[in-house]
Amino acid sequence: MDPVTVSARRATLLLVVLCIGGVVGLALLSQTVQNSTLFGRWHEAVLIGNALGALALVAVLCTSVAQLLAARRRGEPGAALRLRLLGPFAAVAVLPVLAVFLLSLQFLNRGIETWSDDRVARGLERSLELSRAALDAELGENLAKTQEVAGQIERLPEGKIVSALPGLRRAVGATEMSVFGRNYRFVATSAENPFGALPELLSEDALLQLPRNGRYVAVEPVGADQLRIRAAVIFGSNLAIQDSVLTLQALYPVSDQLGSLAKSVRGTYARYGELVYLREPLETSFTLSLTVAVMLALFAALYGAFLFARRLAEPIRDLVDGTQAIAAGRLDTRLAVKSRDDLGALVESFNDMAARLSAADAESRSSAEEIERGRASLAAILGRLSSGVIAVDSQRCIRMANEAAEVILQAELRAAAGEPLEDVAIRHPQLREFLAACEARNDESPDGWREQMPLAIDAGSRRTLMCAAAPLPDVQGLQAGFVLVFDDITGVLKAQRDAAWGEVARRLAHEIKNPLTPIQLSAERIRRRYLAGVPADDTDLLDRATHTIVQQVAAMRDMVNAFSDYARAPEVRFESIDVNRLVREVVELYHGPQLPAMHVDADPALGHVEADAGRLRQLLHNLLRNACDAIEEHTDARVTVTTHRCLMGTVAAVEIRIDDNGAGIDPELLPRIFDPYVTSKSRGTGLGLAIVRRLVEEHGGTVAAANLAGGGASLRVTLPLTQRYRESNNDNRPRRAAERR
Amino acid sequence: MAANVDVRTANLRDTGEAWALTARIDYQLTREAMQALENGVQLTFRVEITASRQRRFWLDPEVIETSRSWQLAWDALTERYRVGYPDGREQTSHATLFGALNAIGRVQELPVAERDSIAADQRYDVAVRAVLDEGTLPGPLQIIAFWDDGFSLESDWYEWTLSP
Numbered sequence: 001m002d003p004v005t006v007s008a009r010r011a012t013l014l015l016v017v018l019c020i021g022g023v024v025g026l027a028l029l030s031q032t033v034q035n036s037t038l039f040g041r042w043h044e045a046v047l048i049g050n051a052l053g054a055l056a057l058v059a060v061l062c063t064s065v066a067q068l069l070a071a072r073r074r075g076e077p078g079a080a081l082r083l084r085l086l087g088p089f090a091a092v093a094v095l096p097v098l099a100v101f102l103l104s105l106q107f108l109n110r111g112i113e114t115w116s117d118d119r120v121a122r123g124l125e126r127s128l129e130l131s132r133a134a135l136d137a138e139l140g141e142n143l144a145k146t147q148e149v150a151g152q153i154e155r156l157p158e159g160k161i162v163s164a165l166p167g168l169r170r171a172v173g174a175t176e177m178s179v180f181g182r183n184y185r186f187v188a189t190s191a192e193n194p195f196g197a198l199p200e201l202l203s204e205d206a207l208l209q210l211p212r213n214g215r216y217v218a219v220e221p222v223g224a225d226q227l228r229i230r231a232a233v234i235f236g237s238n239l240a241i242q243d244s245v246l247t248l249q250a251l252y253p254v255s256d257q258l259g260s261l262a263k264s265v266r267g268t269y270a271r272y273g274e275l276v277y278l279r280e281p282l283e284t285s286f287t288l289s290l291t292v293a294v295m296l297a298l299f300a301a302l303y304g305a306f307l308f309a310r311r312l313a314e315p316i317r318d319l320v321d322g323t324q325a326i327a328a329g330r331l332d333t334r335l336a337v338k339s340r341d342d343l344g345a346l347v348e349s350f351n352d353m354a355a356r357l358s359a360a361d362a363e364s365r366s367s368a369e370e371i372e373r374g375r376a377s378l379a380a381i382l383g384r385l386s387s388g389v390i391a392v393d394s395q396r397c398i399r400m401a402n403e404a405a406e407v408i409l410q411a412e413l414r415a416a417a418g419e420p421l422e423d424v425a426i427r428h429p430q431l432r433e434f435l436a437a438c439e440a441r442n443d444e445s446p447d448g449w450r451e452q453m454p455l456a457i458d459a460g461s462r463r464t465l466m467c468a469a470a471p472l473p474d475v476q477g478l479q480a481g482f483v484l485v486f487d488d489i490t491g492v493l494k495a496q497r498d499a500a501w502g503e504v505a506r507r508l509a510h511e512i513k514n515p516l517t518p519i520q521l522s523a524e525r526i527r528r529r530y531l532a533g534v535p536a537d538d539t540d541l542l543d544r545a546t547h548t549i550v551q552q553v554a555a556m557r558d559m560v561n562a563f564s565d566y567a568r569a570p571e572v573r574f575e576s577i578d579v580n581r582l583v584r585e586v587v588e589l590y591h592g593p594q595l596p597a598m599h600v601d602a603d604p605a606l607g608h609v610e611a612d613a614g615r616l617r618q619l620l621h622n623l624l625r626n627a628c629d630a631i632e633e634h635t636d637a638r639v640t641v642t643t644h645r646c647l648m649g650t651v652a653a654v655e656i657r658i659d660d661n662g663a664g665i666d667p668e669l670l671p672r673i674f675d676p677y678v679t680s681k682s683r684g685t686g687l688g689l690a691i692v693r694r695l696v697e698e699h700g701g702t703v704a705a706a707n708l709a710g711g712g713a714s715l716r717v718t719l720p721l722t723q724r725y726r727e728s729n730n731d732n733r734p735r736r737a738a739e740r741r
Numbered sequence: 742m743a744a745n746v747d748v749r750t751a752n753l754r755d756t757g758e759a760w761a762l763t764a765r766i767d768y769q770l771t772r773e774a775m776q777a778l779e780n781g782v783q784l785t786f787r788v789e790i791t792a793s794r795q796r797r798f799w800l801d802p803e804v805i806e807t808s809r810s811w812q813l814a815w816d817a818l819t820e821r822y823r824v825g826y827p828d829g830r831e832q833t834s835h836a837t838l839f840g841a842l843n844a845i846g847r848v849q850e851l852p853v854a855e856r857d858s859i860a861a862d863q864r865y866d867v868a869v870r871a872v873l874d875e876g877t878l879p880g881p882l883q884i885i886a887f888w889d890d891g892f893s894l895e896s897d898w899y900e901w902t903l904s905p
Contacts, residue, residue: 047884128817128818131818132818135818203833203834204835204836204840205835205836205840218819218821218836219818219819220819220821220834221816221818221819221821221823221832221834222832223825223829223832227818227819262818265818266816266817266818269781269817269818270781270817271781273780273781273817274780274781274782274879276780277776277777277780277781277782278780278782278879278881278882281879281881281882281884281885282881284881284884284885285880285881285884285885288884
């Protein structure tokens with residue numbers, strides 16, 4: 001259950017409780033107003049209770065409205081709608097109640113006003129006066145009777161008073177008659193009911209008046225509705241009782257007719273007087289009660305309007321919430337259907353829509369994933385290919401390229417996807433020729449072609465690529481282009497060439513070596529046989545000639561041996577070698593008066609290299625001899641050997657550089673300087689640098705030649721520190737292997 | 742506000758049958774009370790008596806807690822003030838308000854408690870006060886009396902220690 005429902009239920013419960021409380025309070029209020037005895041006891045409590053209820057409602061209402069306003073300010077969904085609904089609801093609830101209240105107030109006040117009427121009041125006054133006048137007549141009569149009785153008692157002898165009094169009392173119709181002596185002590189008394197209460201003493205008023213007037217008469221109330229007449233007279237002493245003053249008090253009932261009339265007048269007057277007097281307090285209390293009741297009803301109605309607005313706005317707010325959630329991408333949002341009306345149908349449609357959206361989303365996501373998987377697997381396949389692949393669209397823009405293409409062409413191609421080939425050619429000038437050739441070939445045969453293409457990465461290294469192009473079909477709106485697949489076959493070609501050379505060398509060596517021995521033997525025999533026999537003049541000639549033959553045959557054998565060495569190298573044995581030490585050892589042999597100055601610049605942190613010591617030594621010899629040969633004629637000839645650490649791609653390597661300050665290499669020969677029999681020198685086998693390249697490649701290294709800016713040539717040999725990544729071909733595979741690690 | 746009701750003296754005595762209160766109380770009506778009386782509203786005065794036994798280390802138990810009421814009314818026809826107990830006994834009438842209030846304020850040997858409710862060898866705190874009983878006023882007046890001081894007539898407690 002969500003918190004909104006809980007709070008709504010709580011609010012409804014609160015409203016129900018308040019309504020019941022309000023109804024009970026109003027019922028009690030009306031009861032206490034109607035019933036005067038209840039009114040007194042409970043009215044206050046009920047009024048205060050109702051007022052407290054109204055206050056509680058006001059508090060609840062204020063809190064709710066404040067919350068609503070705050071929600072509106074925060075821009076919560078549904079708040080504005082609730083506020084707009086609340087206005088009319090509140091007006092509908094409040095206005096009739098207020099109208100009824102004001103009308104009731106007016107009726108109440110006017111009704112209470114009409115209670116008091118001056119004429120009625122005057123009439124009542126008159127009737128009261130009339131009653132008093134009638135009573136006054138009776139008073140006089142009774143006083144006269146009392147005075148007469150007093151006269152009779154005066155004439156009685158002392159002892160006769162007690163016995164005569166009942167008769168006298170009955171004669172005048174008094175209910176009680178007493179005679180008081182000095183200090184108002186009882187002398188005699190007679191009562192109609194002798195077993196009733198004690199005889200009445202003289203009243204205070206009588207005691208005040210008697211000494212002055214000698215008589216007293218007054219009507220006295222007995223209880224709320226009875227009257228009696230009290231008459232008292234002082235009479236003189238008789239002969240028998242010296243110096244005594246007696247007082248006679250008689251109590252008379254008021255005559256029945258007068259009594260009932262007087263009772264009625266008294267009661268009416270008293271009630272009317274009280275009514276008029278209480279008019280104002282009554283008005284106040286009625287107004288107060290009515291106000292409290294109306295406030296209670298009003299606030300309950302307002303709160304009801306508030307709740308109603310909330311209930312009405314709740315599904316709409318839910319819908320707004322849900323729509324926002326969907327818009328934010330939470331497609332699993334569903335709303336609870338709380339009613340079976342139009343709003344419920346709307347909510348159901350919303351849920352339906354959300355379900356469809358989420359299904360469509362899942363579908364598109366899964367298909368996107370599938371496409372992505374396909375792309376990834378294609379990319380993986382392309383990435384593993386050793387052949388370079390470049391796809392180009394009909395606008396001559398690169399659509400895609402694989403890693404091998406970048407490695408072979410040594411250009412950033414994958415990042416250049418979408419760029420025209422021209423731009424790539426501008427950024428990588430070494431590709432310009434290649435790309436132009438490819439495009440030209442493409443135009444020639446648009447249905448595909450296959451051809452070897454030269455590629456000059458830099459001045460020192462020419463590569464040969466086997467290229468194949470095929471047009472791409474026009475699928476899925478992609479504009480047709482072509483795909484170019486190429487392989488670096490430089491290594492293969494070189495291997496083929498090397499193999500051919502080896503074969504030639506082996507055959508030549510074989511063919512040449514065979515006649516060398518007979519030639520040498522023949523020359524030696526001629527010398528031995530004929531040196532002594534020839535004339536002295538010819539001895540020298542013979543000696544020189546045979547010597548030359550033998551020497552040249554030896555030289556030729558050396559050459560042929562070199563040939564066969566080149567063709568058939570022994571097994572390579574790798575061991576850890578201190579390159580700097582080896583360099584110094586070899587350089588040591590080249591110190592001499594006819595030799596150029598040798599200078600070694602060794603990197604102390606060079607360390608060991610895995611290499612075949614014999615071959616490395618031969619390599620250095622070849623290079624140094626080459627350098628020495630190149631600068632033989634120069635004065636101030638100098639050869640510098642530098643070693644330092646470097647990187648071959650990503651593999652740690654060692655570079656040995658041999659610089660001379662000779663004439664440099666003929667630029668025309670430079671690209672082919674490492675091929676066999678490419679030489680600018682008149683002597684030598686022409687195999688020195690070819691052997692160098694072979695030795696370097698056997699170690700998985702590279703060798704490059706360049707002319708120095710200040711004159712002279714520079715030969716750089718780069719050897720990997722370990723043979724772990726060495727592969728048979730000298731292409732860029734060591735780097736690839738390192739990446740694959 | 743100066744008290745308009747004042748208990749001048751009060752005493753609790755063993756009459757041999759019961760414990761009886763004898764007291765002298767001065768009543769002075771406020772303008773509002775007088776007006777109400779003259780317009781036929783009956784006023785009820787109540788005298789409250791409490792007695793609690795003194796105890797050490799413990800709450801004092803109330804042994805007497807009672808009250809006696811007198812009614813005062815104006816009779817327009819006879820122009821006299823009526824005084825009496827609420828049950829209608831001991832009705833007297835007085836020509837003056839002073840006389841009527843005097844009659845109410847003179848409490849003579851009024852039995853208020855059983856003889857055995859007070860023991861001879863204990864000490865008691867006794868308190869007496871007199872008030873106008875607002876609860877017996879007509880309803881509308883009660884509401885007025887809720888905020889109008891004119892109807893709150895009330896004496897301070899008159900206290901003394903009783904050790905019989």
